[in-house]
Amino acid sequence: MAEDKVATMRDAVAELVRDGDTLAIEGFTHLISFAAGHEVIRQRRRDLTLCRLTPDVVYDQMIGAGVARKLVFSWMGNPGVGSLHAIRRRVEHHDPAPLELEEYSHFGMVGRYAAGAANLPFWPLRSYFETDLPKVNPNIRPVTSPFGGEPVFAVPPLRPDVAVVHAQRADAAGNTQIWGLTGCQKEAAFAASRVIVVVEELVASEVVRADPNRTLIPGIKVDAVVVCPRGAHPSYAQGYYDRDNRFYLEWDRISRDPEALGGWLDEWVHGTATHQEYVDKLGAERWAELTPAPALSGSVDYGDYR
């Protein structure tokens, strides 16, 4: 029998995320585990190094709540809306404290996770030529091809202590499937020492095994499976619910004002014991608006070979 790794979000974060950790909650617009971010805030973790290609609203919330001392990233903004004001206050005005930044391009961050996943000492890429990025980040270095001497750039592996991946489904052993945008979640999970998978649905092992090409992360890399439907809100889960753009717009107003931000955290994070309370608080009408009509992939035949 495969190990049962199902845990509550509270227990998973309590056990696996520690003060001072390097934490990656990944997902490019899609499948961002806000629920895990909120639990990290609830448990008042401190001195985290947060990694993410696109520190968006979830990291603005976490950094606004004071969990982090450093941010490793490649694009910092509220996508389609504007700025992340809690982060900007710390960077521009050291308010309430400075925030250390380590900055790459997207491909650089992707390459860092890929090098971590592949246990390579560096990842080569054709980027950064003639830019100022290597000047401000000593982790972006030239490397020369042993075939003809052509120069490219290299980034070092990124090996988070913990990676959190939200997914449509997994089995109890942590075998995880995602469809739609898969971002760099696979690389982040393989690169990490500990992995929390958060799912819309817990499914039988047979459901995963019926379509092995759809598996993104094998259970052997996973430490905890948290069943948390709608745990990606206001981000989205392809086929389950839409991105809540209204929230992204509202966040712009909230995060401009430290007091409003504190009030929001008190009400929506500290004021809810679990993500289910947060979901209920949003209300059935909001969820109805966010639910798409079906668009099925169709089935393929793997063949039964005996």
Added chain:
Amino acid sequence: MAEDKVATMRDAVAELVRDGDTLAIEGFTHLISFAAGHEVIRQRRRDLTLCRLTPDVVYDQMIGAGVARKLVFSWMGNPGVGSLHAIRRRVEHHDPAPLELEEYSHFGMVGRYAAGAANLPFWPLRSYFETDLPKVNPNIRPVTSPFGGEPVFAVPPLRPDVAVVHAQRADAAGNTQIWGLTGCQKEAAFAASRVIVVVEELVASEVVRADPNRTLIPGIKVDAVVVCPRGAHPSYAQGYYDRDNRFYLEWDRISRDPEALGGWLDEWVHGTATHQEYVDKLGAERWAELTPAPALSGSVDYGDYR
């Protein structure tokens, strides 16, 4: 309207495969385009450099037929059976002529295609340490990490003139989907200058678009789509037909004897004008034996977002 790239195998090979080309017919046990190999033999191409991780029966046939001057590979055998005798005769006895070999490990070959696909001057990997492979292949070279100086090995990009990929299905524009073992077909196709996709089924564009995560190769990389059901025999197509192990066993006997090999080529390749004739010649009973029962993947929901 997307371009229609559907062509006959005869036309695709005539137009896209040229004497002296570097040709990769890829597929790890699964989806090996024997039909394309046979057409290359029929059209009597010469001086090819053949690339493949596992030169198996199809390359033994092609090399036995005299189309190649060089082989780039990582494991040479008749999988589960034994040796490739036509190739061995050329290597061990220069009979009827020497065959140039360029040899890697599997990960080295995979890395070469990956570097070609990614337009990188080299691919780093933790292999080859303390082995004799770098001594006999100057294309396996050490490279030093710019982060701490750790040594790893590197292989150069492999950019075939032509890659042939057999797939379960594609649309007329060449957007191609595969399930089951995907080997290094994606990397080989992206690395190649010209790509021939050979399919079990031509499907409407909507079928591909209903499951975008299943797409392996986009039409923009594809020059010709050849509709050739059962074109992978005696290799297999997951969900369509099984590997014909009887043939692999028979090949051992055939390829041990140059005359038997010549006779087989006369009968089954030169003696058939198209792959359909070859399929018919095998007979309905053989095909019935090779047909698996269904095992469906199930469908997932992408959601209709308007």
Added chain:
Amino acid sequence: MSRWSKSEMLVVAGARALEGRRVCFVGIGLPNIAVALAQRTVAPDIELIYESGVYGARPARLPLSIGDPCLVTGATAAMSMVELFSHYLQGGLVDVGFLGAAQLDRYGNINTTVIGDYERPKVRLPGSGGACEIAINAREVFVLMRQSARSFVERIDFRTSPGNLGGAALRAAQGWQGLGPSVVVTDLGRYGFDPDTGEMVLLAVHPGAEVEDAKAATGWDLKVADDLQVTPDPTDTELRLIREELDPDGVYVKG
């Protein structure tokens, strides 16, 4: 149709520049609506690629971000970001990379990182995202932005994405597959680059704008083409598509 806004003109001119292009890498913001318009007018066969991991998107609504679920449903391919950046972009399949800029210099070098000093910036901008590698690896780069003396500057504060570096010959000497910026479209006009010097040249002013407006909104001594054109007015079809289909709420083109 009613008279158009400067932003509408910017989007229309951006869309028209895509005529004949095959694969376009779509950035966040204005490029998003410009390519949607191009797909419905001058470039019906254009394949849209997004750094989020989508190739051949056919969005049923105007995507609100480059990671919108409507980009995936019905797309040709969805893939990991490592595959998108390595096989598609670095692999050389992208004809046009569409970028925005906070600051642009005369050679098309782009800053989207900071205004002011890097360590203690006056304004912390989003950073590169995929722009740095798009600028190096896409065959051509189109820049779409609102123009002012604060955005068209003599000296950018940070080089996030290389344009023509310090002149035309320099990029060629690097041996990159990307040929560099070829088109800049602003709310005032359309620009190309001098093949000899690599410097930006005003090719066309939009209706209602004058050369002097463009010069006033440029922080260096702007070169103007001898045969300066006036951009043809937005057509009724273009305006109807923007207003009724693509941006009925005026999110993109209010300005």
Added chain:
Amino acid sequence: MSRWSKSEMLVVAGARALEGRRVCFVGIGLPNIAVALAQRTVAPDIELIYESGVYGARPARLPLSIGDPCLVTGATAAMSMVELFSHYLQGGLVDVGFLGAAQLDRYGNINTTVIGDYERPKVRLPGSGGACEIAINAREVFVLMRQSARSFVERIDFRTSPGNLGGAALRAAQGWQGLGPSVVVTDLGRYGFDPDTGEMVLLAVHPGAEVEDAKAATGWDLKVADDLQVTPDPTDTELRLIREELDPDGVYVKG
């Protein structure tokens, strides 16, 4: 059950060695049937990984090759070979790599490339396949092979896959995650490696074989453990599984 063949004993001893192991990288040939037997006996939870691109295979029949379709149907994951080799093997997830060998030396260094000279070989063998990287990156390496003075040799003709190099300390000095060969199972006995010298040591002889048989089938002066064991006989269950379920036609275990 009837008396067993030497090949049956080899498979049984190979299977037993997998007890307590979690993730096993399965090579072509004999390892294939040994892991299938282990999965049904001492290691029911073992996850099988194949270089063809499968993790967590649950084959419904004995696969005839490492790329058999029965390995994919019902598996946990099917993936590209680049992912398998980089994330799973090089990434450090493989506990045991199961290899065969044409020639093996006293330090467990493996030749599967050529017999004779590389440029003009007497016998051209298959080459590395994934063996070279398995030997370097799998935590442990098990070797399964038929033993003779031609296969257990003083000096291998080509080093395809590193064992303990020239001694135990040398591999550790390389800093590889792979600890090297730990088990060699042949048709005559089971071997381990001396932790100080890195040299192979006969730990157990199979029933019916004598130490002298093993020494005669070894091209160097073979070390024998002080507490030499005799491998327990194959059980009825093991033999029934091999004969009735796994290899009814005797393809693997005829010898």
